[in-house]
Amino acid sequence: MKADRHVKIVLPCCNEGEWLRLTVDSILEHTDYPSFEIFILANGDRKTDFSFLRKAAYRKRVRFKRVAEPLGVGNSINRAVWPGDAAYYVFLDAHCLIPDHDWLQKTVRCLEEHPRASMVQPEVLGFVYRKKIEPGGALEPSLVEEKDFAYSIRWAWPYRDLSEISEVQAHRKSNVAYQAMAGGGMAVFARAAIFQRLGGYDPEVAGWYPETMDYCVRAWMLGYPMLVEPRVRILHRLKSEGYGYEKSYLDVVHGILRTAYKYLSPRRQDLAETLFRKHGLELEVKQAKDRIGRGRWLEERAVHQRDRVHDDDWLFSKFQVYEERSGW
Ligand SMILES: [Mn+2]
Numbered sequence: 001m002k003a004d005r006h007v008k009i010v011l012p013c014c015n016e017g018e019w020l021r022l023t024v025d026s027i028l029e030h031t032d033y034p035s036f037e038i039f040i041l042a043n044g045d046r047k048t049d050f051s052f053l054r055k056a057a058y059r060k061r062v063r064f065k066r067v068a069e070p071l072g073v074g075n076s077i078n079r080a081v082w083p084g085d086a087a088y089y090v091f092l093d094a095h096c097l098i099p100d101h102d103w104l105q106k107t108v109r110c111l112e113e114h115p116r117a118s119m120v121q122p123e124v125l126g127f128v129y130r131k132k133i134e135p136g137g138a139l140e141p142s143l144v145e146e147k148d149f150a151y152s153i154r155w156a157w158p159y160r161d162l163s164e165i166s167e168v169q170a171h172r173k174s175n176v177a178y179q180a181m182a183g184g185g186m187a188v189f190a191r192a193a194i195f196q197r198l199g200g201y202d203p204e205v206a207g208w209y210p211e212t213m214d215y216c217v218r219a220w221m222l223g224y225p226m227l228v229e230p231r232v233r234i235l236h237r238l239k240s241e242g243y244g245y246e247k248s249y250l251d252v253v254h255g256i257l258r259t260a261y262k263y264l265s266p267r268r269q270d271l272a273e274t275l276f277r278k279h280g281l282e283l284e285v286k287q288a289k290d291r292i293g294r295g296r297w298l299e300e301r302a303v304h305q306r307d308r309v310h311d312d313d314w315l316f317s318k319f320q321v322y323e324e325r326s327g328w
Contacts, residue, residue: 007086007087007107008039009089012071012080014042014045015046018133018134019095022133026097030103038062039062041065050066065079074205077200078201089192090188091188092188093236093237095239096187100232103232107189119219120190122189122232124150124184124236125235126148126235130143150236152226153181154169172230179225180228181220182212182216202215204295205254210254213255218304221308223309223310254288258297260272262297
């Protein structure tokens with residue numbers, strides 16, 4: 001029988017190498033919380049040495065599951081959780097460091113003080129680490145170069161280039177927990193019951209941040225807020241040598257358009273397509289629409305429309321998603 005406030009920390013791993021071990025070590029060394037487990041979901045991984053997990057120090061706290069194919073972040077997390085497994089989830093990139101011992105206490109307190117919150121993002125401090133970690137080697141703290149903060153992501157329509165369709169909020173808006181549009185992935189705290197009720201991440205949305213945005217947009221419209229908890233900090237490594245999960249514009253275009261098709265008004269579906277077309281992504285829009293057409297967006301839209309408590313006018317106005325209509 002698990003404790004009422006049991007926390008499951010999920011680490012999807014696709015070719016993270018030594019950083020997986022450093023992340024696990026950082027969690028084990030810096031977590032005072034009494035009831036937690038780590039669940040590693042290796043997917044499509046051809047690079048990481050998982051043999052360290054056989055040591056006794058890890059066996060008590062860490063569970064490991066491996067699938068051959070790369071699943072992407074959202075589907076890895078969906079596979080790693082099931083109803084009744086925990087009260088709270090932490091979804092963490094497998095290249096993170098935990099600076100404070102009370103991080104889980106503070107996280108759980110935030111989720112308990114805000115019982116409708118679907119998701120909480122901590123203060124994410126990006127860092128660069130330029131030296132290669134040798135197999136079994138330690139991290140040199142003096143080489144951790146702290147860079148920028150990230151608190152949440154907000155749609156910003158339109159945009160000057162593709163990176164700006166979603167805008168990272170790099171400054172905290174308050175010193176206590178506050179509402180924001182969406183998390184950016186990297187480090188996510190979620191209430192298990194709501195995550196299960198919402199069916200987890202959209203399995204058709206892949207890569208980078210769109211799966212987290214999709215989840216938050218859906219949750220907001222169903223009446224479950226997303227919060228930033230700036231009093232909890234996670235260090236997240238900014239990779240300089242490429243990404244474990246392949247980043248492609250097609251995934252971003254598809255993810256955002258699919259969210260628009262499922263949850264937004266037809267006018268905003270058209271607007272999202274136009275935004276991408278204006279930036280020369282005709283081919284991606286076409287491929288994304290083909291992919292959406294093969295999926296089940298219409299049934300999902302019908303269910304969402306039946307259950308939602310807010311429409312997209314409310315959402316866009318709440319987060320001041322700016323839509324420019326002139327000049328098209
Ligand atoms: Mn990452």
